[in-house]
Every structure is written in structure tokens, then in C-alpha cells.
Amino acid sequence: MRLERLKNNGIPALKLNPLQQKMKVQVSEKVKKEVYQFEEVDCSICNSSEKILIGGKDRYGLYFPVNACRDCGLVYTSPRMTQAAYEEFYNTEYRKLYSGVETATEVFFENQKKKGKHIFNFFKGHELLKNDTKYILEVGCGAGGIIDYFRDQGFEVKGIDLGKEYVNYGKEKHGLNLETATLADLSNERKPDIIIYSHILEHILDVNKEIELIKQFIKKNTLVYIEVPGIKEIHKNYEANILRYLQNAHTFHFTLDSLINLMNKHGFELVEGNQFVKSIFKFTGVVKGAVNDFSSVINYIDQTEKRRIFHPFTPNAIKRNTKNIILNLLDKSGTRGFARQLKEKIKGR
Ligand SMILES: [Zn+2]
Known part of the structure; x- marks a missing residue:
């Protein structure tokens, strides 16, 4: 090991x-x-x-x-x-x-909506939202927070997910166009301009089948947005601890490079992407073989493991720890509520 x-x-x-x-x-x-x-x-x-x-x-x-x-x-x-x-x-x-928590909550929905804003900005930042970008389909949409943001921006949206409870929550509370289904269940549907997979692909067992399926539901210019937790971002988002990154629901732990390898195998080409991983692909039909990412990813894991001991002393960690210490002191002295009110008052001015 x-x-x-x-x-x-x-x-x-x-x-x-x-x-x-x-x-x-x-x-x-x-x-x-x-x-x-x-x-x-x-x-x-x-x-x-x-x-x-x-x-x-x-x-x-x-x-x-x-x-x-x-x-x-x-x-x-x-x-x-x-x-x-x-x-x-x-x-x-x-x-x-x-x-x-037990069930879908508004906090969860709002967090998803923030994610929707990030995705929207990623497209916008790369000038990939054209006048004819109208219809967005999200696979694995949960309660639909992501597409709710796109709907607010004037897009037509649809979301599908297998979690009935979350789908009903988004339909009933937010009036979203959601369906309890997988991509395979959709037939003769209007083809989307953008198809979103946010934190879905790393859960799927037969990814090859899923990507082949995507081909049947896209048209010539459809952009495929794929977001997955990037293993090469552990030093930024998981306190540099690979253990905080790993969760048993994930069958794959992608880097941008391994995701490109997977998509290239099915004739998709990268349009934009980073190691977060946020990525946009389009179908070109050109199939490419994998470029070996093994030494790069192992090297990253080894280096991150070495750097982990110093992580508490990085600027972000110091900021977070100092904030926690101050909040704990305020709690102990019973003045945290007062301090909060004061902060709100200052903000209000
Ligand atoms: Zn392999």
C-alpha cells in the first residue's frame, strides 16, 4: 500500500x-x-x-x-x-x-444554486454562451439548484435524477422541470445546447456506457460540461489530506488528464478545463489513445503527502485556525452572540 x-x-x-x-x-x-x-x-x-x-x-x-x-x-x-x-x-x-441530515433542505438547494452560478461563470468566462444557447439539460440534478440558476438567467432547463425525494422537492418547492429518470429513459427529446454532469461521473460504474449514451442525446454543437472532484486539487480543498477527499460513493478519482483520456476514447475533445475539475467537451469523432498520467499522479500524491505536515502553517490554514480560536474564546466568554450583532450592525452601515 x-x-x-x-x-x-x-x-x-x-x-x-x-x-x-x-x-x-x-x-x-x-x-x-x-x-x-x-x-x-x-x-x-x-x-x-x-x-x-x-x-x-x-x-x-x-x-x-x-x-x-x-x-x-x-x-x-x-x-x-x-x-x-x-x-x-x-x-x-x-x-x-x-x-x-435526514432530507433535502433549502440550505442544500441554495448551495447547489451557488454551484450553478460558478458553472454559468465558467461558460461565460470562456465566451461559450452564444445567442443560440437556449436549452440546458442536467443529468443527476438532485433538487435542481444548479439549473435553477440557469433558469434565472433566462435559459430553458430540464433536470433528471434517480432520487425521487430530491426531484419532488425541486418540482414542488421551486416549480422546476425535473423528472425521476436516467439519460437512457429519455427518448425523442429535444437535444440540449449544454448538458451538465456535476459530480456524477465519479459515481457511475459503467462510465464508458454512459459516455456512449451521451452521444445519442447531443447535437453537433452541444457542449458537455463535466465537473468531478479533482484528485490534483487535494492540497487546495481538502486540507492537503487525501483521506478527506476519498469517499466510498466514488468509483473514480479523476485528474483533468485522466478525464481527457476517458473522453478522447469516445471521440470527445476538450474545449476548456482545469484540475478543479471543471471541464467542457465537444464531440468531434476523433478517437485518441490514452496519454499515461501514472507517474504524474503518483508524484502528486507523494508530494502532497509530504507537504501535509506543513499544511497547518499555510496562510489559509492560519486564517481559518485563528478565526476558530477567536470564535471559541467568544463562545466561552458568552459574548459570541453580541459580537455577531455588532458585526451585522457594522455591515449594515
Ligand atoms: Zn488504465
Whole structure:
């Protein structure tokens, strides 16, 4: 194992609330009793079985073997839960484990809406919103916060998701055009100008099938927006701790490079992209072989692991820690509420 501290010992990297704790125990029990079964898989990009094991658990302390493909650098989970296991997991534990709350909330919706603004700005910043960009389809839209932002900007929108509860929330509370469906369920539909996959692709088991399916639902100029948590951004977004990045719902852990490899395999070409990963692809039909990302990604993981010890002393971490210390002192002295009111008053002026 590349990172010994990621051995499967059950210890989480996050503080879990009681609901998360309960869900974690429930998942562990199902794994132990083989209610949740696992399957060994090869690399989804280059089909190679040559890989090195990076770690054995996720942020919640659940069994989670993560590997890097030696022949193309794709980082992926194997053995991973089977389709049947994942289906039950998404219906019972996933949302509660991930968010720590029972049901869809307005806070969740508003966060998604902010994400919608970021995506809109990404397109706008690269001058990719044309006069004939009218119709946006989002796959895996949850309650629809992302497309709600696009609707506010005057676009026609539609969202599909398998989570009934979230779909109903967006339909009833926000009057959004949402449907409980997958892309495969749509037929003879109007083809979108933009199709959005935000934090979806890293969950899908058969990504090759999904990308082939996208081809049937796009027209010549459709832009495909794909956002996934980039493994090369760990030093920015996860306190430089790979363990905080890893979660058992993810079957793939992309870099921009491995995502390009995957899309190139299906004839898509990168239009814009970064290591966040925010990316836009279009279909050209030109199929390209994978460029090996293995040494680059392993080098990044090793370097980040070394830098992790210094992370508490980086400017952002110092700022966050100082803020927490001050807030704790205010709490202890019982003046935090007063300090907040004062802050609001100053802001109001
Ligand atoms: Zn590979």
C-alpha cells in the first residue's frame, strides 16, 4: 500500500455527527455480512489490470481500496461495491452519510444554486454562451439548484435524477422541470445546447456506457460540461489530506488528464478545463489513445503527502485556525452572540 496511514482500520478523517455515525455502522455491518458485495474491476480507460494500491479506507473509515492504473494513471476503486449494492446504498445511507441530515433542505438547494452560478461563470468566462444557447439539460440534478440558476438567467432547463425525494422537492418547492429518470429513459427529446454532469461521473460504474449514451442525446454543437472532484486539487480543498477527499460513493478519482483520456476514447475533445475539475467537451469523432498520467499522479500524491505536515502553517490554514480560536474564546466568554450583532450592525452601515 502506497500510503500506510490509509490502511483499513475504521478510523475516520472527519468528525461524524450521530446520524453519520449510525449510517457508517449500518454500512460496515452490511459489508461484513456481505449484504453489500464487492467486485474486482480493471481500468475503465485502458482495460489494464496493472495497478498499485494507494489506500484501503475512505474519509468515514469505511473499507475503500483505491488504485492507480500503471498503464494510463486512472485512479479508481477496486474491488468496488456491485451495482446492486450501490443501488441500495444510495437509497438508504448515502445522503445521510454524506450530508449528515435526514432530507433535502433549502440550505442544500441554495448551495447547489451557488454551484450553478460558478458553472454559468465558467461558460461565460470562456465566451461559450452564444445567442443560440437556449436549452440546458442536467443529468443527476438532485433538487435542481444548479439549473435553477440557469433558469434565472433566462435559459430553458430540464433536470433528471434517480432520487425521487430530491426531484419532488425541486418540482414542488421551486416549480422546476425535473423528472425521476436516467439519460437512457429519455427518448425523442429535444437535444440540449449544454448538458451538465456535476459530480456524477465519479459515481457511475459503467462510465464508458454512459459516455456512449451521451452521444445519442447531443447535437453537433452541444457542449458537455463535466465537473468531478479533482484528485490534483487535494492540497487546495481538502486540507492537503487525501483521506478527506476519498469517499466510498466514488468509483473514480479523476485528474483533468485522466478525464481527457476517458473522453478522447469516445471521440470527445476538450474545449476548456482545469484540475478543479471543471471541464467542457465537444464531440468531434476523433478517437485518441490514452496519454499515461501514472507517474504524474503518483508524484502528486507523494508530494502532497509530504507537504501535509506543513499544511497547518499555510496562510489559509492560519486564517481559518485563528478565526476558530477567536470564535471559541467568544463562545466561552458568552459574548459570541453580541459580537455577531455588532458585526451585522457594522455591515449594515
Ligand atoms: Zn488504465
